[in-house]
Amino acid sequence: MNFPANLRYTKDHEWIVLNGDIATIGITDFAQSELGDIVYVDIANHQTLPAEAVFGTVEAVKTVSDLFLPVAGTIIEVNAALEKQPELVNTDPYGEGWMIKLKVDNPADVEKLMDAAAYEALVG
Amino acid sequence: MKNTPFTQFHIALGAKMAEFAGYNMPISYSGINDEHQTVRTNAGIFDVSHMGEFIIKGPQALPLIQQVTTNDASKLTKGKAQYSCLTNEQGGIVDDLIVYCLEENKAYMLVVNAANIEKDWNWIANFNKDFGAEMHNISDKTCLLAIQGPNATKILQPLAGADILNLPYYSFIKTTFAGIDNVLISATGYTGAGGIEIYFEDSNDAATTIWNAILQTGTPQGLKPIGLGARDTLRLEMGYCLYGNDIDDTTSPLEAGLGWITKFTKEFTAKSILHEQKQNGIQKKLVGFEMIDRGIPRHNYLIKNEAGETIGHVTSGTQSPSLNKGIGMGYVQIQHATLGNNIFIEIRNSLVKAQIVKMPFLS
Numbered sequence: 010m011n012f013p014a015n016l017r018y019t020k021d022h023e024w025i026v027l028n029g030d031i032a033t034i035g036i037t038d039f040a041q042s043e044l045g046d047i048v049y050v051d052i053a054n055h056q057t058l059p060a061e062a063v064f065g066t067v068e069a070v071k072t073v074s075d076l077f078l079p080v081a082g083t084i085i086e087v088n089a090a091l092e093k094q095p096e097l098v099n100t101d102p103y104g105e106g107w108m109i110k111l112k113v114d115n116p117a118d119v120e121k122l123m124d125a126a127a128y129e130a131l132v133g
Numbered sequence: 134m135k136n137t138p139f140t141q142f143h144i145a146l147g148a149k150m151a152e153f154a155g156y157n158m159p160i161s162y163s164g165i166n167d168e169h170q171t172v173r174t175n176a177g178i179f180d181v182s183h184m185g186e187f188i189i190k191g192p193q194a195l196p197l198i199q200q201v202t203t204n205d206a207s208k209l210t211k212g213k214a215q216y217s218c219l220t221n222e223q224g225g226i227v228d229d230l231i232v233y234c235l236e237e238n239k240a241y242m243l244v245v246n247a248a249n250i251e252k253d254w255n256w257i258a259n260f261n262k263d264f265g266a267e268m269h270n271i272s273d274k275t276c277l278l279a280i281q282g283p284n285a286t287k288i289l290q291p292l293a294g295a296d297i298l299n300l301p302y303y304s305f306i307k308t309t310f311a312g313i314d315n316v317l318i319s320a321t322g323y324t325g326a327g328g329i330e331i332y333f334e335d336s337n338d339a340a341t342t343i344w345n346a347i348l349q350t351g352t353p354q355g356l357k358p359i360g361l362g363a364r365d366t367l368r369l370e371m372g373y374c375l376y377g378n379d380i381d382d383t384t385s386p387l388e389a390g391l392g393w394i395t396k397f398t399k400e401f402t403a404k405s406i407l408h409e410q411k412q413n414g415i416q417k418k419l420v421g422f423e424m425i426d427r428g429i430p431r432h433n434y435l436i437k438n439e440a441g442e443t444i445g446h447v448t449s450g451t452q453s454p455s456l457n458k459g460i461g462m463g464y465v466q467i468q469h470a471t472l473g474n475n476i477f478i479e480i481r482n483s484l485v486k487a488q489i490v491k492m493p494f495l496s
Contacts, residue, residue, distance in 0.1 A: 045149070045161055045164055045165055045362070046164050046165050046166040046167075048166075048429065048452040049427070049428075049429055049452065051428075051481070066481065068429050068452070069165075070165040070166065070362060070366060070451060070452055070454070071160075071165065071362050071365070071451070073429075073431060
């Protein structure tokens with residue numbers, strides 16, 4: 010199981026990485042492995058939401074799971090590649106399988122989330 | 134939670150395990166889509182030993198079976214099986230099952246759903262007070278493996294003591310398999326992909342011998358173990374009912390599209406109620422539908438019409454691995470249950486367009 014050190018993590022199994030005030034967000038390797046084959050990612054663009062709000066759903070063959078926003082902000086982009094290839098979330102959860110770009114309200118919020126070691130301890 | 138004789142093998146192979154009908158069962162191994170494609174294109178092995186088996190014997194066996202089931206078991210000859218239903222007094226379905234004729238007029242095996250073993254046994258035993266047939270519940274000692282897929286029989290033929298390549302659908306033989314005597318090999322299944330199901334008693338480590346023989350012979354030819362996740366997507370693509378989802382104590386065989394196994398030429402429990410349904414028409418009907426717009430139907434989602442009025446509910450749904458689109462089954466009011474009709478599935482407060490289609494989804 011892979012937990013890159015440059016990312017921050019939530020207890021709901023999302024990862025987040027910040028570049029200025031724009032964050033990229035997806036689900037972790039652990040989450041995709043637990044879900045199994047992902048067949049649909051349903052996220053609406055341009056939502057402004059508080060931290061821990063449901064921003065979309067990810068569907069595996071047998072299950073539907075909510076996606077929870079790691080920090081408050083506004084979604085400015087949804088990964089269009091997932092429309093045709095939702096399996097990218099399985100094959101490359103931290104790369105091509107990213108889910109959204111978020112303009113974060115307060116970049117300092119990201120630092121308060123778990124680092125890789127803390128997340129690994131949670132799921133290990 | 135109970136184990137099957139194969140549970141240890143599933144765990145050793147790294148399967149995702151979960152409780153199903155009181156048993157610790159494999160849900161998936163390599164991934165549902167991969168397992169699904171393996172069965173559609175080659176061969177896969179399923180442990181379905183959680184299913185229940187009853188032996189009904191003696192001169193009263195056939196009269197008892199005729200009373201409790203909807204299909205006509207008097208048509209069965211030795212070595213033939215039929216799909217059937219147990220009906221309750223209201224015409225609902227107690228269970229769906231397969232009836233095997235072991236000896237004409239003398240001995241039969243009923244194969245029932247794992248979750249219903251106790252309910253079915255009590256139901257049949259209650260009728261048997263008037264019949265006096267000999268009944269044995271052999272569920273706990275009986276292993277059931279399904280080996281399904283277009284190459285399944287070809288891969289297994291070298292292990293079998295008789296011809297299994299030309300076994301007609303819903304026929305069976307008793308022969309040796311992997312050196313084990315008295316294995317019942319049946320050309321049945323729940324996938325629509327072809328193949329067999331094998332029943333045997335777990336004595337003298339027969340379960341280990343047979344499991345290892347199948348994997349040793351099959352693995353080099355691409356056979357893989359398959360979990361209950363792919364079993365569900367495979368059966369749904371064929372439009373096969375799952376008890377507890379698509380059929381239950383409140384749905385009648387006619388509503389469920391099982392009129393073809395409901396024979397009014399014989400007596401059975403609730404025959405008059407079902408006959409009246411046939412004469413006067415049913416109020417709701419199980420239909421298959423494909424999503425036109427993007428979305429995946431799921432159990433208990435509402436089915437609506439264009440005006441947003443509820444006309445039914447989804448009983449089973451998934452993303453079809455073969456068709457790569459959402460498919461489902463559900464009950465809709467009869468006036469809406471027309472092939473080609475557009476319906477709308479309520480998914481997270483949105484109405485997503487679907488169309489009623491003929492089943493099986495996969496031709």
